[in-house]
Amino acid sequence: MQQNRINETHQVSPVNAFFIVTGSQIVVNILKFQSVVTEDAEQDAWISVLLMGLGTLLVMWCILRLLNNEQNYGQPDLFSIHKRFFGSWIGNLLNLAIILYEALGAILYLRAYIEILNVWLFPRLSPLGFAAIFSLLIWTVVIGGFRTITGAFFLNFIYLLPLYFINTFIFSDAHFSNLLPMADHSMADLSNSLIKASSCFLGFESILFYYPFIKRPKLAVKWCYFGLLNTTYTYLLLTIQGLVYFNIGELRTLVWPVLTFWKSIHFPLVDRFEYIGIIYWLTVLIPNVSLGAWIVSRGVKQIAPVIKQKYALVAFLLILTAVCAIMQSRPQIEWINALISHIGFYLVFVYIPFLLIWQWLLKIKEGKSQ
Amino acid sequence: MFWKKKNDEAMKEDQGASPKTIEDLLLQLKKSPDFSHYQHLSDTFQCWISFFSSLVNVESIHRDILPFLYKGNIRSLSDIQEQIPIEKIERTNDLKLIQSKLMEGCLIIQEKESSPKSLIVPTVLREGRQVQQPEIETSIIGPKEAFVESLDTNISLLRKRIPIPQFTVEQSRVGKVSNTRVCLTYIKGIANEENVNTVRQRLQDLEVDHLFDASTLSLNISDNNGSPFPQFIDTERPDRTAAALFEGKIALLIDGSPNSLILPTNVVEYFLASDDYYTSWYFATAYRLLRLFAVAFSVFSSAIYVAILTYHYQLIPIDLLGSLITSRSVVTFSPMAEAIVLELMIELLREAGARLPTKVGQTIGIVGGIVIGTASVQAGFTSNVLLILVAMSALAAFTTPNYRMASAIRLLRFPIIVAAQFLGLLGVALCFAFFVSHLLKLTSLGRPFIEPIYPLRISDLRDSFIRFPFTMQSERPMFLRPNDTLRYNKERVKQKAGKREPDIDE
Numbered sequence: 001m002q003q004n005r006i007n008e009t010h011q012v013s014p015v016n017a018f019f020i021v022t023g024s025q026i027v028v029n030i031l032k033f034q035s036v037v038t039e040d041a042e043q044d045a046w047i048s049v050l051l052m053g054l055g056t057l058l059v060m061w062c063i064l065r066l067l068n069n070e071q072n073y074g075q076p077d078l079f080s081i082h083k084r085f086f087g088s089w090i091g092n093l094l095n096l097a098i099i100l101y102e103a104l105g106a107i108l109y110l111r112a113y114i115e116i117l118n119v120w121l122f123p124r125l126s127p128l129g130f131a132a133i134f135s136l137l138i139w140t141v142v143i144g145g146f147r148t149i150t151g152a153f154f155l156n157f158i159y160l161l162p163l164y165f166i167n168t169f170i171f172s173d174a175h176f177s178n179l180l181p182m183a184d185h186s187m188a189d190l191s192n193s194l195i196k197a198s199s200c201f202l203g204f205e206s207i208l209f210y211y212p213f214i215k216r217p218k219l220a221v222k223w224c225y226f227g228l229l230n231t232t233y234t235y236l237l238l239t240i241q242g243l244v245y246f247n248i249g250e251l252r253t254l255v256w257p258v259l260t261f262w263k264s265i266h267f268p269l270v271d272r273f274e275y276i277g278i279i280y281w282l283t284v285l286i287p288n289v290s291l292g293a294w295i296v297s298r299g300v301k302q303i304a305p306v307i308k309q310k311y312a313l314v315a316f317l318l319i320l321t322a323v324c325a326i327m328q329s330r331p332q333i334e335w336i337n338a339l340i341s342h343i344g345f346y347l348v349f350v351y352i353p354f355l356l357i358w359q360w361l362l363k364i365k366e367g368k369s370q
Numbered sequence: 371m372f373w374k375k376k377n378d379e380a381m382k383e384d385q386g387a388s389p390k391t392i393e394d395l396l397l398q399l400k401k402s403p404d405f406s407h408y409q410h411l412s413d414t415f416q417c418w419i420s421f422f423s424s425l426v427n428v429e430s431i432h433r434d435i436l437p438f439l440y441k442g443n444i445r446s447l448s449d450i451q452e453q454i455p456i457e458k459i460e461r462t463n464d465l466k467l468i469q470s471k472l473m474e475g476c477l478i479i480q481e482k483e484s485s486p487k488s489l490i491v492p493t494v495l496r497e498g499r500q501v502q503q504p505e506i507e508t509s510i511i512g513p514k515e516a517f518v519e520s521l522d523t524n525i526s527l528l529r530k531r532i533p534i535p536q537f538t539v540e541q542s543r544v545g546k547v548s549n550t551r552v553c554l555t556y557i558k559g560i561a562n563e564e565n566v567n568t569v570r571q572r573l574q575d576l577e578v579d580h581l582f583d584a585s586t587l588s589l590n591i592s593d594n595n596g597s598p599f600p601q602f603i604d605t606e607r608p609d610r611t612a613a614a615l616f617e618g619k620i621a622l623l624i625d626g627s628p629n630s631l632i633l634p635t636n637v638v639e640y641f642l643a644s645d646d647y648y649t650s651w652y653f654a655t656a657y658r659l660l661r662l663f664a665v666a667f668s669v670f671s672s673a674i675y676v677a678i679l680t681y682h683y684q685l686i687p688i689d690l691l692g693s694l695i696t697s698r699s700v701v702t703f704s705p706m707a708e709a710i711v712l713e714l715m716i717e718l719l720r721e722a723g724a725r726l727p728t729k730v731g732q733t734i735g736i737v738g739g740i741v742i743g744t745a746s747v748q749a750g751f752t753s754n755v756l757l758i759l760v761a762m763s764a765l766a767a768f769t770t771p772n773y774r775m776a777s778a779i780r781l782l783r784f785p786i787i788v789a790a791q792f793l794g795l796l797g798v799a800l801c802f803a804f805f806v807s808h809l810l811k812l813t814s815l816g817r818p819f820i821e822p823i824y825p826l827r828i829s830d831l832r833d834s835f836i837r838f839p840f841t842m843q844s845e846r847p848m849f850l851r852p853n854d855t856l857r858y859n860k861e862r863v864k865q866k867a868g869k870r871e872p873d874i875d876e
Binding site for chain 1: 681682684685686687688690793794795796798799800803804806807808810811820823824825826
């Protein structure tokens with residue numbers, strides 16, 4: 001066990017769990033969030049968002065419990081857990097699947113951002129060129145190890161703080177009557193919205209991979225929950241803001257309602273705030289793609305210890321660039337987005353509780369054999 | 371390996387060149403005109419005296435040493451050692467010691483010319499520059515002393531400010547050929563032992579042939595040599611160095627360098643001036659924030675101008691657009707060419723100002739600033755708006771108190787301008803992200819470089835962007851991991867301040 005332990009110089013302090021958890025939830029999808037979530041539940045979407053937020057808290061409880069128990073047996077991360085639970089063969093197969101999921105997630109983040117850039121800023125920006133430069137940036141971050149990635153998450157949180165105040169611009173144009181009538185939708189509508197909202201809440205499950213890198217993990221527990229609460233608060237605010245600023249019909253026609261809202265904000269020297277906002281979003285993208293790349297390259301090393309993590313990283317970044325260049329049409333991106341959010345939903349709400357139960361069963365079995 | 375063997379042989383030859391006996395040494399030195407070597411003859415005693423007249427203060431030798439040799443009761447070297455009223459006279463047979471002491475300006479007394487048995491008498495050295503006012507890091511309030519080239523003077527400047535026995539000075543030699551004296555100074559009990567050991571280790575491992583200045587040493591022992599940012603502060607102010615020592619930092623003093631090196635540091639310290647500690651905390655904070663704003667302005671302003679005018683003219687409010695168009699309408703170049711030309715012009719002025727003698731430099735500044743500036747606008751080389759931006763960003767860059775950091779910041783803007791030309795504001799953001807990711811990885815003596823920000827240390831933020839009142843700064847910076855974390859007892863400060871007055875006029 002001892003040699004598995006991560007060197008303390010590579011670990012981060014517990015409070016950083018807050019920044020990573022909340023930072024990995026708020027990614028590119030947030031810009032679409034308002035129109036996605038109000039599709040079914042309409043003005044009651046905020047109920048779905050609230051329920052989803054509470055759901056993530058439950059899942060986080062499961063994850064932390066799973067990882068904390070696992071500390072007695074080996075390294076508490078999902079790759080090692082798979083190997084211990086299901087043996088080397090099946091475990092590695094599952095690891096491969098997880099790596100694919102994470103890789104697709106990272107690719108999707110970048111591709112979705114390039115799409116926004118193409119639509120709003122640079123219609124002729126080549127995905128290949130941008131992805132190549134961006135991969136280089138990701139390489140410089142990930143090569144610094146997990147501490148650097150955490151730093152990027154922290155700075156991301158700091159950068160985003162001013163955006164919380166941007167919402168105050170809404171008051172002059174808000175129609176709070178849009179929220180009425182309350183509780184007017186069936187459970188089916190609400191749960192549909194809830195499932196659709198899940199794609200924006202995903203990301204926090206990556207703690208399954210970086211948990212061993214947190215110093216004194218017991219102290220990090222509360223920060224994990226705070227991170228989730230912060231995200232829930234942000235999304236709740238965003239839902240209500242979308243509902244009072246736009247009407248439902250308008251929201252249906254918009255792809256990125258947040259950007260449309262930013263468009264209406266004027267500053268003395270900046271006439272169109274959404275330009276700044278979109279470029280600002282680069283800071284959100286960097287830590288998240290970095291974390292994805294880190295998880296993928298680390299996973300490759302766990303499956304095949306022969307391959308060094310830095311080489312796996314380079315290979316992944318090349319694939320990332322290539323796939324971003326290949327994916328051209330919007331339906332492709334939409335398809336992958338739908339796929340990822342479905343897999344993610346089941347991964348988080350079904351697979352993780354299953355793992356916890358499996359761990360419990362293993363423990364009982366162990367107790368009997370002794 | 372063939373080349374390695376050759377290298378080894380070269381090394382052996384090199385060693386062979388150094389004198390093996392005292393006669394060789396004296397023979398070699400006698401060729402220099404500034405080397406005095408003569409036989410001293412008196413009735414009772416005769417000896418050989420040698421010294422470098424260019425190193426020692428000859429007057430003091432004639433006054434304090436030589437007269438004693440003529441006294442009747444001197445018959446041997448040990449008599450001299452007892453009689454001369456000078457402390458720390460050494461007796462030795464060691465040729466190497468004799469050689470190095472001679473080179474430092476000591477006086478050597480031998481009984482026989484061929485025998486290495488000798489006395490080493492320390493002398494008064496020729497004086498270098500007097501202690502003067504700081505010229506690079508000037509301050510309006512506060513002490514007006516600066517380090518000089520003489521190491522001993524510099525140590526005395528520090529000792530006067532830190533009159534405690536725990537103030538430790540460790541001397542070592544750096545440089546294969548130059549053997550420069552380097553002093554590692556810290557306050558025992560406050561400085562972290564681990565830091566001290568790291569510095570000691572790095573000094574030992576240093577492979578250079580000569581060393582002239584603190585900045586060279588800083589480049590050689592820094593954590594990342596490839597970084598554009600300096601990782602250790604070099605300062606010419608003894609008060610700043612002493613303050614750093616009190617915080618638990620380590621200072622290196624180099625013989626022949628009018629700068630001390632403070633290590634480890636974090637990024638915010640490069641933007642702190644010593645004035646900040648001599649004024650009320652409102653003003654200190656205001657000027658600090660101004661300086662930090664100046665850094666951001668000088669790095670980004672011209673790049674953002676290029677980005678907006680090339681790609682994002684929609685960002686400009688409609689009222690401003692008119693005046694921008696009129697100023698740009700006569701300019702024939704693209705915004706990027708225009709910006710690069712002006713930035714180069716300013717850099718030229720700065721470089722010319724630095725290289726020229728002071729009196730000429732001022733004239734050049736006026737000619738450059740006023741004549742070239744207005745002429746280039748009238749000729750349609752650049753627009754008025756950009757001229758303002760570039761001149762202001764040049765001014766802003768000079769507000770950074772640390773020269774090496776200021777030059778790093780000035781150079782940063784060129785890659786950002788180029789990036790702005792290719793990808794607009796996105797390019798600016800990407801370039802910025804590259805620098806930030808570099809800063810995130812950077813360490814100073816193994817401590818994170820952007821420390822109060824990440825890893826976040828609230829207690830260290832009290833003396834970074836905002837300088838809190840001294841009564842609230844009872845702790846030493848956490849990133850140094852000092853042995854003694856408290857500057858003073860916070861409770862006692864509260865007691866002395868007494869309870870708040872319960873009411874008006876009571």
